[in-house]
Amino acid sequence: xxxxxxxxxxxGELMPSAATVVAFKxxxxxxxxxMDRPDRAYGAVPMTLTPKAVYRERKYFFIGADRREVxxxxxxxxxxxxxxxFQRSRCAHEGVIAVIKTETEIYPRA
Numbered sequence: 001x002x003x004x005x006x007x008x009x010x011x012g013e014l015m016p017s018a019a020t021v022v023a024f025k026x027x028x029x030x031x032x033x034x035m036d037r038p039d040r041a042y043g044a045v046p047m048t049l050t051p052k053a054v055y056r057e058r059k060y061f062f063i064g065a066d067r068r069e070v071x072x073x074x075x076x077x078x079x080x081x082x083x084x085x086f087q088r089s090r091c092a093h094e095g096v097i098a099v100i101k102t103e104t105e106i107y108p109r110a
Contacts, residue, residue: 053105053107058076059076060079063100072086079099079101
C-alpha cells in the first residue's frame with residue numbers, strides 16, 4: 001500500500017528531470033507582410049547597406065553547471081576580458097558548463 005509512493009520517490013531521486021518554460025509577451029505582429037520580399041502591390045524598394053557598421057556589440061552568456069541557466073552576462077570584446085569580468089563577479093564561485101557568444105552589428109541603409 002505504501003510501496004507505490006515510496007518507489008515513486010526513489011525513482012524520482014535517481015532519475016531527476018527538469019523542465020524550463022520561458023514565456024514572454026511580444027509586440028510583434030505575426031500577421032504582417034514580410035518586407036524583405038518583393039511585393040509589387042506595395043511597391044517594395046530594394047535596400048542597400050553601407051559596408052560600415054554603426055553599432056557593434058559582442059556579448060557573452062555564462063551558463064551554470066548546476067542551475068543550467070544563464071548565471072552571468074557581460075558585454076566585452078574578447079572572451080578573455082569577459083572571463084576576467086566573470087571571475088570578479090559574485091557568481092565566480094559557481095561552475096560554468098558553457099559560454100555562449102552573441103554578436104550584433106547594425107548597418108545603416110544607404
